[in-house]
Amino acid sequence: MIRKAKENDIPRILDLLSQVNDVHAEGRPDFFIKGQRKYTEIELIGILNDELTPVFVCEEDDDIKGYAFCVLQDLSKCNNLHPDKSLYIDDICVDEKYRRHGVGRKLYYFVLQYAKEEGCFNVTLNVWDKNPDARAFYESMGMTVQKVCMEKTLNI
Numbered sequence: 001m002i003r004k005a006k007e008n009d010i011p012r013i014l015d016l017l018s019q020v021n022d023v024h025a026e027g028r029p030d031f032f033i034k035g036q037r038k039y040t041e042i043e044l045i046g047i048l049n050d051e052l053t054p055v056f057v058c059e060e061d062d063d064i065k066g067y068a069f070c071v072l073q074d075l076s077k078c079n080n081l082h083p084d085k086s087l088y089i090d091d092i093c094v095d096e097k098y099r100r101h102g103v104g105r106k107l108y109y110f111v112l113q114y115a116k117e118e119g120c121f122n123v124t125l126n127v128w129d130k131n132p133d134a135r136a137f138y139e140s141m142g143m144t145v146q147k148v149c150m151e152k153t154l155n156i
Helices: 007-027 041-048 103-117 132-140
Strands: 002-004 055-060 063-074 085-094 122-125
Touching: 002 103, 007 041, 007 055, 007 063, 007 085, 055 103, 063 103, 085 103, 103 122
Parallel strands: 085 122
Antiparallel strands: 002 055, 055 063, 063 085
């Protein structure tokens, strides 16, 4: 079952946030701090209570197996863009013990349906280059490259 996350889901979401952060820290230890999380418990409360940042969880057998953090973006005030609304997937995480069991696919399809119901033009997300499994997953879901973010580290 996929549903909107609730405040009592926060402990499990925090665990999953740690897992996804550590995957990123393994690929980019110069950028991500192993053992940290993207959001604090207080920040999560704010996110869960904001209608523009829906979070969905996949719950089966009384366990949350994964989540999808989303951001509804209002593009109607952009002078040079046609679409009025877009849905950005800020983060999808599936617990490491449930990966490759269809949980990510269920979350992704649920988010697509949600975006359609909200009248969004598209769904976007970012994938770290050092996470080829995630990129392959999104490509298998039919996503294509929209733009490329490049960097030059400065060795400060």
